[in-house]
Amino acid sequence: MDKIVELTELLYEPGEMMAGSPMSNDEAKAYVRERAYDKEYCIVRDWIWIDLDVTEEERCILENTRRQPIVIYAHSVIFDTARRWDVGDYVRTSFLCEFHDGFMFETMNSIYVLLGEGNRKRTSLDTLGMLI
Numbered sequence: 651m652d653k654i655v656e657l658t659e660l661l662y663e664p665g666e667m668m669a670g671s672p673m674s675n676d677e678a679k680a681y682v683r684e685r686a687y688d689k690e691y692c693i694v695r696d697w698i699w700i701d702l703d704v705t706e707e708e709r710c711i712l713e714n715t716r717r718q719p720i721v722i723y724a725h726s727v728i729f730d731t732a733r734r735w736d737v738g739d740y741v742r743t744s745f746l747c748e749f750h751d752g753f754m755f756e757t758m759n760s761i762y763v764l765l766g767e768g769n770r771k772r773t774s775l776d777t778l779g780m781l782i
Contacts, residue, residue: 656777660698661723665769668699671753675728678763690732691761694724694741697768702775717745722755722762723781732760742781 673681675693682691702719704712712719722743727735735741741762748756755762 653777653780656773657780660700660771660773660777660781661725663771665698665771668768668770669752670695670697670764670766670768671751673765675765678765679729682761682763687761689756689759689761690730690734691763692730692732692735692741693728693763693765694722694726695728695765696725697762697764697766698723699768699770700778701770701772702778703772704775708775712745716747717758718747720746721778722746722764724762724764728765742778 671678671681678693682693700721700723702721704719709719722741724741727737727739727741729737730741743755743760743762744757746755747758748754750756753764755764
């Protein structure tokens with residue numbers, strides 16, 4: 651039962667406020683297109699920046715593959731170039747590779763454009779694993 655409580659708190663309790671981009675949905679699409687990234691991109695709102703509690707061994711494995719123990723969970727997909735998710739779906743990213751421009755969360759395969767305000771929280775890998 652404690653894991654359900656942890657998951658509920660992660661998804662719905664307030665965290666540390668973070669600012670994403672104030673751009674509109676259309677402005678965000680144009681912004682990414684102008685930069686001609688070679689990756690698929692997904693524009694999201696109502697997002698949570700999740701710092702993961704990992705062991706030193708897990709951290710080293712991630713660092714060796716240029717990743718960090720951070721993921722995004724977004725309650726609302728606005729647009730996805732790869733059509734992996736429909737508008738309004740939720741999404742959980744893979745691990746962070748790069749974060750730039752204050753709102754561009756880049757994984758190995760995709761860029762997630764963080765619009766509006768979000769929350770920053772911390773959780774365990776076990777709790778994260780409950781987010782399919």
